[in-house]
Amino acid sequence: MPEPDRAQSPARASQLADEEAIVARAMDGDRGAFTQLVEHYQSACYGLAWRLLGDPDMAADAAQDAFIHAYDAIRGYRGGLFRSWLLRITANASYDILRRMQRRPTTVLPDPADGVPELPDLAAPNPIAEAERGELYRYLDAALQLLTEDQRVAVTLCDVYGMDYDEVSLMTSAPIGTVKSRIHRGRLRLRELLEPHRELFGAERRQAP
Amino acid sequence: MDPMTHPADERLAALAGDELEARTDAGLGAHVDECMRCSTLVTELRTLQTALSKLPDLVPSRPLRLLPPVPEPERAPTGVFGTLRRLAGPALAIGALLMVVGAFGSVGSGLPGGAAGAAPALVESASDAARAAVGSHQPSPTATGQFSRDSASPAVPVARGVSPSPRASTDEQKSVATPSPTATPLNRAPTDLSGQGANLYPLILLLGTALAVSGALVLIVGRIRVP
Numbered sequence: 425m426p427e428p429d430r431a432q433s434p435a436r437a438s439q440l441a442d443e444e445a446i447v448a449r450a451m452d453g454d455r456g457a458f459t460q461l462v463e464h465y466q467s468a469c470y471g472l473a474w475r476l477l478g479d480p481d482m483a484a485d486a487a488q489d490a491f492i493h494a495y496d497a498i499r500g501y502r503g504g505l506f507r508s509w510l511l512r513i514t515a516n517a518s519y520d521i522l523r524r525m526q527r528r529p530t531t532v533l534p535d536p537a538d539g540v541p542e543l544p545d546l547a548a549p550n551p552i553a554e555a556e557r558g559e560l561y562r563y564l565d566a567a568l569q570l571l572t573e574d575q576r577v578a579v580t581l582c583d584v585y586g587m588d589y590d591e592v593s594l595m596t597s598a599p600i601g602t603v604k605s606r607i608h609r610g611r612l613r614l615r616e617l618l619e620p621h622r623e624l625f626g627a628e629r630r631q632a633p
Numbered sequence: 634m635d636p637m638t639h640p641a642d643e644r645l646a647a648l649a650g651d652e653l654e655a656r657t658d659a660g661l662g663a664h665v666d667e668c669m670r671c672s673t674l675v676t677e678l679r680t681l682q683t684a685l686s687k688l689p690d691l692v693p694s695r696p697l698r699l700l701p702p703v704p705e706p707e708r709a710p711t712g713v714f715g716t717l718r719r720l721a722g723p724a725l726a727i728g729a730l731l732m733v734v735g736a737f738g739s740v741g742s743g744l745p746g747g748a749a750g751a752a753p754a755l756v757e758s759a760s761d762a763a764r765a766a767v768g769s770h771q772p773s774p775t776a777t778g779q780f781s782r783d784s785a786s787p788a789v790p791v792a793r794g795v796s797p798s799p800r801a802s803t804d805e806q807k808s809v810a811t812p813s814p815t816a817t818p819l820n821r822a823p824t825d826l827s828g829q830g831a832n833l834y835p836l837i838l839l840l841g842t843a844l845a846v847s848g849a850l851v852l853i854v855g856r857i858r859v860p
Contacts, residue, residue, distance in 0.1 A: 455700055462699040467690035470697065480694035487693065492701045561688055583685040608646035611678050618681070625680050 439507065440464045447506055451498050458498065462491050465507055469514040475580045476518040477525075478569045486521050490514040511585055515595055522573065560624040567617040574598075575610030582607050640664060645671055649678035714855070721851035728844030735838025742834060 440446060440461065449457035462469075469490055473483035490513045501509060568576055568584075577596060581587045582603075589607075593600045618624070640661055647655035648665065655661060665671045 459699050466697055466699065467692055470693040471689070471691035474691050475688075484693055484695055484697055488698050491697070491699055495701055560684055564684055564688060579685070583682050584688050586686065604647070604652070605643065607650070608643040611646050611649070611681060612642050614685075615674075615677055615681055622677070625677070625684065 443506055458495055465510050468507060469510060472511055472514050472585055473518045475568060476577055477521060482521055486518040487514060490517040515581060519595060563618060563621050563624060567614050570617055571610050571613055575606045578603055578606040579610035639671055645674050646678055649675045717851050718855045721848040724844050725848030728841045728848055731837050731841025732845060735834050735841050738834030739838060
């Protein structure tokens with residue numbers, strides 16, 4: 425399975441400065457303002473699509489579908505976090521593709537040594553911890569792709585992108601009880617898959633409150 | 634809960650996810666507090682969730698199209714064809730209008746609706762006038778160029794304004810004022826003169842059809858040539 429480009433993986437995009445004003449201009453039909461918004465969040469959308477679909481081309485297609493849909497629907501945007509709104513649209517676009525393709529994971533957990541090693545952020549207070557975190561994320565993404573489709577979608581939407589059970593239930597057309605069960609089993613399966621690499625969680629544990 | 638009987642892992646996952654139902658389960662909480670295996674599992678699951686929530690965004694594998702393409706404005710054709718295309722719409726509209734006028738006019742004037750119907754009417758009115766002239770031996774149009782109602786008889790035609798008797802004069806005036814309900818060949822002649830106008834309706838119909846068809850053709854060809 426092709427790995428996403430991590431050489432310049434951005435951290436989670438924070439909220440855009442003056443986002444409300446830019447959104448208002450985009451709602452008035454300002455294409456430049458809309459471009460500014462989408463440019464800012466394209467990595468977030470692509471990341472979500474890649475995690476749901478596991479394929480860079482399909483993820484790019486899903487992200488583009490989402491942008492076009494968002495452009496058409498922005499007049500109906502009713503406030504709240506624009507990032508969450510855009511991610512919901514991306515998740516729906518990805519899920520539509522997923523339903524069409526009905527793909528199933530067939531690959532094994534890759535060795536991160538095969539991928540492009542991420543350079544530690546030398547400006548970080550603890551470069552060693554940052555390097556560990558980068559490797560952990562590679563394993564996490566690879567392990568996510570080994571979950572069943574239902575579990576991967578539920579865990580990605582809930583644990584990675586912070587959607588609540590109701591949203592996931594609505595998006596996947598599954599009862600809340602089913603969604604909870606998929607998330608629980610998915611987390612347990614992830615833990616199992618990452619058991620041989622538990623030392624990678626050291627940095628997370630040290631950072632945990 | 635018996636410390637030796639571990640709860641289902643899914644219950645522990647629910648507790649790790651801080652779900653209300655699991656959090657308020659006193660027995661579950663007490664077991665986890667005392668059981669090393671279960672508390673480790675809960676801790677690891679919480680660590681995993683924290684790590685998942687921090688997964689970074691990913692750089693797209695290829696440049697993404699951020700906006701739907703703007704529909705290109707229709708290119709205005711230039712040259713002779715461009716002029717024709719610009720004229721095609723109005724020509725079609727005018728042609729349609731002329732077709733309607735021509736069709737209604739032909740029907741309203743009682744003509745069969747074609748140029749073939751107009752010709753017999755003209756011939757008929759001309760032969761009527763000729764017969765009247767031969768019958769009187771003396772062309773006797775009045776000063777106004779009209780014939781009296783009684784002039785169809787062999788009697789001398791009566792010129793308007795030269796009345797042989799006051800009674801005759803009154804009758805004449807009446808005949809001029811109120812047209813006869815029964816048309817005779819002679820008094821139909823003035824109607825035929827206006828009928829020449831009505832005979833234009835088939836031509837109008839023909840012209841309208843030609844215009845509309847030409848306009849439509851130019852539009853269709855233009856759509857094929859300039860998609």
